[in-house]
Amino acid sequence: MAGLAAVWDTVGDLADWLPMDVDIWAWVGDTQRELQETGNAGLAMALADVPAQALEGRYGQLDVVAPAVAQHAEALGQPWLELFVRYWHLIGRVGDRANGAVALGDAEALAEFAKRDDVRDCPAAPAAVEALAITLANTDGPGFAERRLAALGAVLDGVGPDSLAFSGLATQYVAALRDADRPEEAVAYAEAAVDRLTKAGREASWELGAESARALLAAGRPDDALTALQAATGFKPDDPVAKGRREALLISLTLGTLGRVQEAVEALPDLDVVGDHPREWVEWTRTVSLLFTSGAIANTWQLGRILRQWIIYFETMGGHRARFELALAAGHLAVARQGVWQARLLAAQAEAALGDLSGTEGLPERIAELRAAADEVSEVPAPGPQDRLVELFDAADGSTADPERWVGWFWPYAGEDLEITRRHATTLGFLGYAPLGADIYGKLLTEDGDPAQASAEDIAYLTSLLIDAGRDDRVESLAARLSDDASHLTLARLYRARERWEETAAEAERAVAADDTPEARRMWSVAVQQLGDNARAAEIMMPLFESGEGEEEDSWRLIVLASAGEDWATVRRASAKLNLPVQSSEGPIEEEWHLIRAILPAPDGSRREVMAVRTGPATARLVIPQPRGMEYNAGDVIVFDPRPLEPVPEDPEQENFVIPFAGVTMLRPGGYTSWFFDGAAPTEAEWTDFNEMLAERGWPMWVYSDEHYTVTHPMTGELLPGVFGWIAVPSSVEPAELDAVLDDATEQWAHPIAWLDLAREVGVEVERHERISKEYGL
Structure with missing residues (x-):
């Protein structure tokens, strides 16, 4: 089916750019087929979507779907599948969200799970140690540097540059060397890793190049760091979603270190770009601390308030080193604003973090420096007695x-x-x-x-x-x-x-x-x-x-x-x-006001946007057929919260703007059932006739495929424009009636359309629909 075909495409896309061994993606494809054949289609689809959820920041979905899939995998006796899903859930926590101590137990458990006899041969097993190293770095990078080096080194001894896992493991090893205050060794290791990859016919990841640049900065070689960043810009990123902002931030830090302040300010990502990405907060704050003295960066109370919010976040997530570094940086910025009381509080907060750090060498002295700086500054005089x-x-x-x-x-x-x-x-x-x-x-x-x-x-x-x-x-x-x-x-x-x-x-x-x-x-x-x-x-x-x-x-x-x-x-x-234009004077309010976008929950924890007709002050009727498994469908009447989720734009856009509202509850189900169709797209005239025929019967239809969706010509192998979607029919329409109508409407089309689930329900021409699905690669 097209939904599943889209997942196969996703697996291919993921295999192109995610940091796991190429064998794992072959295994993912095989596992998906097995799950599909054994009636676990939903699990098969989720398998490929979990990595995308982790990298695209769809954490509401990830935190619901991943544990459920892992539990299902355990029940099915699929330890490799369980490892794969648990890894990506963990990456979704310790990557962009930068969870530290709160995720450490799970990271350690995953690393141990990867050592099991029935798991250690899984191509994803080395990635469990990479995830553990990231979690340790989030918790206390320098304090856990030696532990990270030992764990990564043991895995790297058995992983060569021909593996896609090598670059990610090497990146973490370079980061650990830098945190161990061995920047020159980190630079040398990064260069050697890139050389090994090149000789193996592989390219280093952008993240490895970026970590090499950080090591060069730590070694006092900012010119070389900038050169390394420029050389790495075309490398394939492990995290393509984050690459743009992370690269801009690191370039800004490097330029600022070189004293090229104006260029650094221009390269620095805005706060609204990094504000939702905790992984970037410490480096962004370090860069701002470097640049504000130029006057190009405003050092305001608003900045201080945001940094305090970030500190609280890391207190909650167990990012002990991050909270220490942010407290010191925020303290010095407060001193520059003559915020003596705040600088002293931040020094105390930095001191409180010492008890959670594994290594504190040189840190008390840095706190003392902040306190001394605060003592040398006078508060701005009060405006009155x-x-x-x-x-x-x-x-x-x-x-x-x-x-x-x-x-x-x-x-x-x-x-x-x-x-x-x-x-x-x-x-x-x-x-x-x-x-x-x-x-x-x-x-x-x-x-x-x-x-x-x-x-x-x-x-x-x-x-x-x-x-x-x-x-x-x-x-x-x-x-x-x-x-x-x-x-x-x-x-x-x-x-x-x-x-x-x-x-x-x-x-x-x-x-x-x-x-x-x-x-x-x-x-x-x-x-x-x-x-x-x-x-x-x-x-x-x-x-x-x-x-x-x-x-x-x-x-x-x-x-x-x-x-x-x-x-x-x-x-x-x-x-x-409220002076609302309700026309009827009694009975249910079922009027036709205007279109809205109803924002409704999906089973995977995400939110789904569904077009609806507003029928009253807080009610609407859904008009778009929904896939099976949803708790709502076309024809359902819902209650929504009448506070718009987005501001209505000023004219002239307002005329075509459809306001989004949050759904509250189901009022009355419409009794519609959706059926899936898939195949090669017909001609424009045929498609118009098809739409008109369904509209005359009052059967809503919605196309979920986009212009990029194609199917394969069974004879020539040519790629043909494809179309898939859902048709909803009321409870008064038997599945056999819909089957007959679809059969009549499409029999003259150059290429057949398949409605396999409907055929199975009716028990008519199931083999024909299975053959169409197979021959056209649906």
């Missing part, structure tokens, strides 16, 4: 105010003056220092004072800081000291943040009973909706709507909930309040 700071802060222009400076100006009075402490602590939280803000604020409210006497505003702010800081136990302790209404509201906030919906619903309901506030009622409704009771969630929102205290967002929310519960009278009331 203590008694005017709150007034000046509240009057400051939010678009130009510098929150870092305000934290410094508030600091001498924080913990004593409540108004100052509130602003100081919440601003600390905004800048990424929620734990510290919570400590200062919490001491004033709960240790020096009685939280039961604190304002609702202060309790809300403190609760938010504690939640952001991960101090759940302190939120619960705070709640225990509050009045009933405030206690229940505080716990509901915590449980909602942690998505503990049953507890959220219970505490929010108690909060409403004690003091019916809009926030408590909203949380109660959200929790009940999450627990699956849309009608009850709408009932909970009604008093807020009827009181007039609700906001526009509450009316929209009520529309969604009431639509899901088919309470059309309530939908009309809320719609009237």
Whole structure:
């Protein structure tokens, strides 16, 4: 079938550029065929897509699909398949996402799994050690350098340059030598590896060339590093998706090291390019630290806030060395901004990371240098005396105010003056220092004072800081000291943040009973909706709507909930309040408004975009047939969240722009069943007649193939334009009727179309459709 044919193409494409032994791709193809023949077509398709998910950043899919495939492979007694999928899932974590200690156990387990008697001969087995080396480098590159060298060296002893695994293993070996502070050896090893590859008729990967350039930089040879990068630019990358930004970043660092600042700035990838790629963060920060002194790179509080977010990410992922390096770099940048308080905090954070590092030689001295630099800088003077700071802060222009400076100006009075402490602590939280803000604020409210006497505003702010800081136990302790209404509201906030919906619903309901506030009622409704009771969630929102205290967002929310519960009278009331153009006055709202793009979940964890006709304020009918296995199909009516997922562009684009909305729930299934077709494309006139015939019957059809899809002429071997897609028919149409209609409609075409699954369902001409599929390579 075409879907499977597309996977064969993917295997061929992957074999061209992924860093695994060529034998593994032959094995992948053979395994796919075996899985297909034994009725595991879905597993066969997933097998080739998992590597693409890892490299293309489709992590939502990868984290769902890969464990399921690995578990299935184990159940089938396919250890090579299990190794292959576990490897690519791990690469998806430790590659671009740069997971460190959190992935180390899995990396070690995979390396051990690859040593099993029934696995060690798998062509993918050496890659398990490569993945372990990457994970160790992410955790603490220099600290684990010798361990990496030992593990990689043992594998490289048995892998020659004729293997596609060689280049990736050699790249990691060069990186480990550099981290071991042996840059000249790293350069020599890289050159020798390239020479061995050349003699074997193979080309080095771009990553090996890039690692050689990093080694040259570490050896104090930036001119040679730039030359190496230029020589490597045409090499085939192991990760083609990332190559462009990684190459630009390394060129920028090299040019900056050479003092060619303007060229370096021009080459540097923008923050929005690297912001979603943790693997690049340390090198990007190092480059920015080199370039900001020129004035071409803005050293702002926004940069400091982003670096703090990156540090928090690596704290979470166990990137201990990365968090140390980022804390020091961010600290020196803070010094340059006269952010003394922040530089000192960052020095303390760098010091805290030392306990997680395996090697710390020279690191305490670097921390001391940062502290000394901070001591030599004076804070910018405050804009006024203590008694005017709150007034000046509240009057400051939010678009130009510098929150870092305000934290410094508030600091001498924080913990004593409540108004100052509130602003100081919440601003600390905004800048990424929620734990510290919570400590200062919490001491004033709960240790020096009685939280039961604190304002609702202060309790809300403190609760938010504690939640952001991960101090759940302190939120619960705070709640225990509050009045009933405030206690229940505080716990509901915590449980909602942690998505503990049953507890959220219970505490929010108690909060409403004690003091019916809009926030408590909203949380109660959200929790009940999450627990699956849309009608009850709408009932909970009604008093807020009827009181007039609700906001526009509450009316929209009520529309969604009431639509899901088919309470059309309530939908009309809320719609009237929003001036929505509902035409009908009673019964279900089933109008024809405009096209939308419904964003719906797919079984593999991804999101799928489906065209639909909006039939009401928050309902739409899907119009595109979906492949088998989806939980929705053409004809289904869904409820969607009416907040657009993308801004509507300004004219003149607006006229043709189809707004995307997130699907919420199925309202009514349409009862349609989809059937797959595949084959050589007919003439334009034949295709027009075919479409018109299906449209007359009300049977939706959608072509999923693109202009590049081809099939093979069975006689000449010529590549012919192909077409594949799905036709959906309602429950009133028997499969035999569709089979007969398709047979009549296509019998005069120059080349036959196959609908193998439908033929098998009907039990008619199955062999003919199997023959077409085989002869045309469908």
